[in-house]
Every structure is written in structure tokens, then in C-alpha cells.
Amino acid sequence: MNDALTEQVFSALAKVKPGSTNGISREDTLESLKLDSLDTLTLLFELEDKLGLSIPDEEARSVRTVGDIIESIRRLQGTALAGP
Amino acid sequence: MRRRVVVTGLGCISALGPTAREFWSALSEGRTGIQPLQSLAAGSLRFSQAAEVRDFDPAAHLQPAQLELLDRFAQFAVVAAREAVRDAGLDWTPALRERTAVICGSAVGGQASQDAQFVELYRRNRDRVHPLTIPRVMSSAGTSHVAMEFGLTGPAFSVASACSSASHAIGQALWMVRDGRADVALTGGSEAPFGYASLKAWEALRVLSPDTCRPFSRDRKGMILGEGAAMLVLEPLEGARARGARIYAELAGSGLSSDAHHITQPSVAGPVRAMRAALEDGGLLPEAIGYINAHGTGTIANDPTETRAIVDVFGVHARSLAVSSTKSLHGHALGAAGALESVATVLALHHGVLPPTANFTAPDPECDLDVVPNHAREAHVDAALSSSFAFGGLNAVLAFRAAPRNSG
Numbered sequence: 001m002n003d004a005l006t007e008q009v010f011s012a013l014a015k016v017k018p019g020s021t022n023g024i025s026r027e028d029t030l031e032s033l034k035l036d037s038l039d040t041l042t043l044l045f046e047l048e049d050k051l052g053l054s055i056p057d058e059e060a061r062s063v064r065t066v067g068d069i070i071e072s073i074r075r076l077q078g079t080a081l082a083g084p
Numbered sequence: 085m086r087r088r089v090v091v092t093g094l095g096c097i098s099a100l101g102p103t104a105r106e107f108w109s110a111l112s113e114g115r116t117g118i119q120p121l122q123s124l125a126a127g128s129l130r131f132s133q134a135a136e137v138r139d140f141d142p143a144a145h146l147q148p149a150q151l152e153l154l155d156r157f158a159q160f161a162v163v164a165a166r167e168a169v170r171d172a173g174l175d176w177t178p179a180l181r182e183r184t185a186v187i188c189g190s191a192v193g194g195q196a197s198q199d200a201q202f203v204e205l206y207r208r209n210r211d212r213v214h215p216l217t218i219p220r221v222m223s224s225a226g227t228s229h230v231a232m233e234f235g236l237t238g239p240a241f242s243v244a245s246a247c248s249s250a251s252h253a254i255g256q257a258l259w260m261v262r263d264g265r266a267d268v269a270l271t272g273g274s275e276a277p278f279g280y281a282s283l284k285a286w287e288a289l290r291v292l293s294p295d296t297c298r299p300f301s302r303d304r305k306g307m308i309l310g311e312g313a314a315m316l317v318l319e320p321l322e323g324a325r326a327r328g329a330r331i332y333a334e335l336a337g338s339g340l341s342s343d344a345h346h347i348t349q350p351s352v353a354g355p356v357r358a359m360r361a362a363l364e365d366g367g368l369l370p371e372a373i374g375y376i377n378a379h380g381t382g383t384i385a386n387d388p389t390e391t392r393a394i395v396d397v398f399g400v401h402a403r404s405l406a407v408s409s410t411k412s413l414h415g416h417a418l419g420a421a422g423a424l425e426s427v428a429t430v431l432a433l434h435h436g437v438l439p440p441t442a443n444f445t446a447p448d449p450e451c452d453l454d455v456v457p458n459h460a461r462e463a464h465v466d467a468a469l470s471s472s473f474a475f476g477g478l479n480a481v482l483a484f485r486a487a488p489r490n491s492g
Contacts, residue, residue, distance in 0.1 A: 037385075038348055041290060057130060057290045057306075061384065 005077075009070050012046045026067035033066075047073065085264040088336075090487070092329040093172025093317030095164035095272075096427050098414045099135035099310055103167060107314075107414070107424070108431045111439035112460045116413045118296050118308050118443075121278075129283055131292040135310035135415025136278060153216055154229055155194030156276035160313035160420075161226030162233055165270055169234060172317035173329060174268065176234060185266035186231045186240040187257045188315075189249025189273035191419030193223030196279035223419075226274045226313070238266050244419065247379075249273050251422030251472035251480035254316060255338030258482075261318050272423035274313030283309070289348075291383050297416070298443045299380035299409035300387050300451040307381040310415020314423035316430070321488060333433045334485040336467065337366025343477025350386050350473060355379075355393035358479035362469060363397075366483035370398050373405055373483075374465025375438050377429045379473040380409020381416055388450035390473065395453075406463065408456040412442035422472040426482055429470040433486045436464040 002010070006026070013033070014021045020033045030040055040063070044055050047069070053076050063069050096103065099117025100110035110117065121134040142151055142159050154162070174180070197220040201213040219225060224242035231240045239260065243253040250273025257271035277283075286292055286309060293306035316335075324331055339361025343354030363370060379390055395402045410428045417424055432438050437460050444457035467485045474480075 036346065036349065041288070045288065054130075057292075057294065060290055 005073060006070055008050060009047065009066060009073070012043055012050065013066070015046060016043045024066065026070060027065055029065050030063070044069070051077070053077065087262050087264065088321040088334060089258050089261045089318050090321045090324050090334050091316050091332045091430050092319055092324050093168040093174070094332065094427050094430065095167030095171060096312070096314040096424065097137060097140070097160050097163050098312035098314070098417065098424055099137060100414050102140070102163070104171070104427055107427065108435070111410055111413055111428055111431070112435070112437050114413070114440045114442050114459055116296070116442050118415060130287050131294055133293070133296055133308055134278065135308055135417070137312050153219060155197040155220040155225065157190055157194055157274045158225045158229050160276060160311070161188060161274035161315070162229050164272060164274065164313040164315040165230040165233060168270065168315040168317050174317065180268065181235050182237050183267040184236045185238045185257060185260050185269040186227050186236050187243065187253045187269060187271045188227045188230065189243045189245070189251070189253040189419045189422065190223045190226055190275055191244055191246050191249050192275065192277055192282065194221040194225060195277060195282045197221050199279040199281045230270060236270065245478040245480070246474035246476055247416065247418055247421055248472035248474035248478050248480040249419035249422065250314070251426070251470065251482055252340065252478070254335070254422065254426055254482055255340065255480055257318055258335050258338050261320060267319065267323065269318040270315055271318060272313065272315035273420040275418045275420040276311045277309060277418055278311060293382060296443045297382040297412045298445060299378070299382040299412050299441050300448060300453065300455040301444050302446045302448040304382045304384065304387065306383050307411065308415045310411070310417040311420070312414065312417050312424060313420050314427045316423070316426060331487040333430045333487050335482065336368060336485045337362045337364070337483035339363070339365055339481045339483070341479045343479070345477050347476050350389040351477060352389055352392045352396060354477050354479045355390060355471065355473050356396045358481045359393065359397045359469060359471065362481035362483040366485065368467050368483055368485070371401050372467045373398070373469055374463065375429070375432055375468040376405060376407045377425045377432070377468065377470040378407050378409045379471045380411055380441065382409065382411065386473070388448070390471070391451045391453055402453065405454070406438050406456050406461065407453045408439055408441040410439050413439070422470065422480065425470045425472070429468050429484050433465065433468055433484055436462060438463050
């Protein structure tokens, strides 16, 4: 059973790249899902919009797998929660 | 008819100063024009550095009636064109005006003017925009104003091929003068992309560096936007000699290609074909090239790809030629980039000094070329390339040769 964030990332992926989430796992790389650099930018943009956060460029550049994106967002949400 | 074509006039306004002389001083001293962004609240953007033209007072250059009519990008075009014409010492006659072509590049035209007027509509809820919006915004306005400035009635048009716009323009101008379709060409590019919406769009693309532009460095983080204009006067060698003009360099060839690959990702094959085509068009062997002014954006993707392309074209000679990216000094001026870099290349041949790749910190094994790190180098080379490899895979490479002997 996936948590809510994972489901949100999968659903954004399905929107950017229809069909990419069939049998998907967190370990799948964006490359293996046939996402190019512009698809990845669009995916992160969709997620930023939906979740109301801003993913720094360095972080955006370093994501390789679906799990990287989930963890990156979780960290940002954690920082936001822990903030003032 | 195939005439040899030479460069006899240069004009340039950029983050490095308002003239070609100041541009060259900064390049040869490795002094960068990248500074904190001043035209907007930097806090609202994820990047804070830019290569802006500072202290530009349009009223010092233009008539009051022109101030309203010309967007900043067109103002730059006129200012650079005036300098180039003055530098060439052209003596306009009615016949020469009819035989002079104006071909300039601009990738985005008057976006800042468009922004400003659309704010009136969308934010201030006005139901009208200024009547000069269209003539200010159109990306061919720079060419039109340059033609009107000098009464030039030969072929005139603008070229839009993103970051290769000016190089495509200059290459086209070369071929027109070479083939006798024009006796003089005023050619180059201009750009002024510092509108808020345009900067936000660049931010969203995640290719801008949060600090500075470090082409070919291991820790490069992206490009830095620039602005400005540069113009070159081209004319046939024989005509230039006959009128005793100073000849900076010969524009020997132009090579064009398309990647037909991806709208933003660079490729190796397209640039390889463009560089080879420029050499062939210029009648140059690869070994004749001593310097390449690289596209060198400083993005993660461009620099290793361009390195592979250079190695592919030049083989072992790639290890002995110098390659620098002057975008580290004047920023990436988009549709003007190829013109600024052509001026840099021409002056490198003219002065026997190769401008450096500034802000260089550590070599990247994937960019293992001699990139003239941080300090200019004295070197008299016979020929040089200036490369532009635009988004969307539109490639244009210009091949310059040192001024022919006895050129005065």
C-alpha cells in the first residue's frame, strides 16, 4: 500500500507520461520510464503546483529515480513543517 | 562570382561596456560583466546574477521621437550599428546605400515592451495597450531601425533561430556579399531579454546558474543571461583594399546544420556537421584552426557534448587548439550571442590575443580541452571558429581567417 505522497507522484507521472505508471516502482529510474529532461521539468512543475512547494534547481538536477523525487519532496515538506 | 569577404567595422554594446573597445579591454583582461541583477527585485527569482548593460541612457543616443518607438533591443542594435559604420569609415553614396544589406538576429524581440503593455491589460484591467506596442515588439524592428538610420535600401531582414540567430544572420550576410547580391552588409544581432516574465520563464527551465557562468569547469551550474548588441561591417576584400579600409579579419566561411533531435537537448552530430561545413565553405583544413570561440553555455549538458563534437571534428588537433567561452564574461545574450562572440573572435585574430574562459575553477574530465582558463593568452593564430548551437538543434558556425597580408 503506497502512502498519499507516493500516489500523488505516480498520478503526476501518469499525467506527464501516460502509461508510464503501469507496474511502476519507486526504484524505477526516470530514464527507464522514458522521461527526458523536459518531461522531468514538467513533472516537477506539476508537483510543485499541486503540493505548494519549490524544489531547488540542485535538488531537481540530482533526481534519478521516482523514489528520489518522493524523498526530495518529503524532505522539503519536513523542512517546511519544522520551519518558523 | 565568388568574392572574398572581410570585416572592416565593429560595433558592440554589452555588459562589458558601451563600445567594442571596452568590450575587448574586458575580454583581454578577463574582467567579467556578470553582476547582481539590478533591473528587478532579485529576491523573487531563484537566480541573482546577470550580464546587463549598465548605465545605458537611451536619451543620450536617440532622438526624443525614437525613444518611444524603439524597445531596448532595437536601441542596442542602432547604437552598435552606428559604431560599426563609423569604425569602417564608410562613405555612403546613393548607389552604395542601395547595395547594402542589413541582416540581424534577435531571438525574442521586444519582450520587455510586450510585458509592460500586457500588465496594463491583465493586471490593471485597462482595455487598451499603447499603439506602438506592435512596432516595438516585432523581432525585426532592430533591422528596420538600422536600415532607416543610414537609409540602407538593399536586402534587409531579421533571423530568429534562438541562440544561433546572430550567427545565422552573419553567415547569410557573408554569402550575399560573396555572391555579389550586396556590396556591403551590416550584420549582427541584438537582444534585451530582461523582462520579468521572460526571466521567470528562464527560471522555470532550470538552466540558469545560481552563482556565475563557469563553462567547461567541473562545478559549472548553468548559464548566465546577458544582453546587448554587436554589428559587423562586411565587404569584399578588393573593395576594402581599394578604399584603403582597415581589415580586421576575413570572414571565410559559414556552416549550418540542424540536429533534428530535441527541442532543448544538445547533440554531437549536428554541431560536428556545422563545424565541418564551415571549414569546407571557408576552404580551411581543420589544422588551420588555432582558436574556437565555443558556444560554451556553462550548462551541465552543453559543455561535454560540445567537447565531444570538437574532438570528433579535429581529432588529435583538438588537443593543440585553444577553446574558450566568452559567455563567462559577457553572459549569454541569446540572439545577440553569435554577434558578440564574432566580435571577440575577430579581435582575437586582429590583436593576437585569445580571450579566456573566466570563472574557471577545476577541469572536468568530460571537457578535456585547452579552455584558456581565466587569463587571456598571446597567440597569433591563422584562423578561428565561432560556434552557436541553439535550442532546438539549429547550429551555425562561422570561420574567420586572420586579415590577408598587405591589408593596411
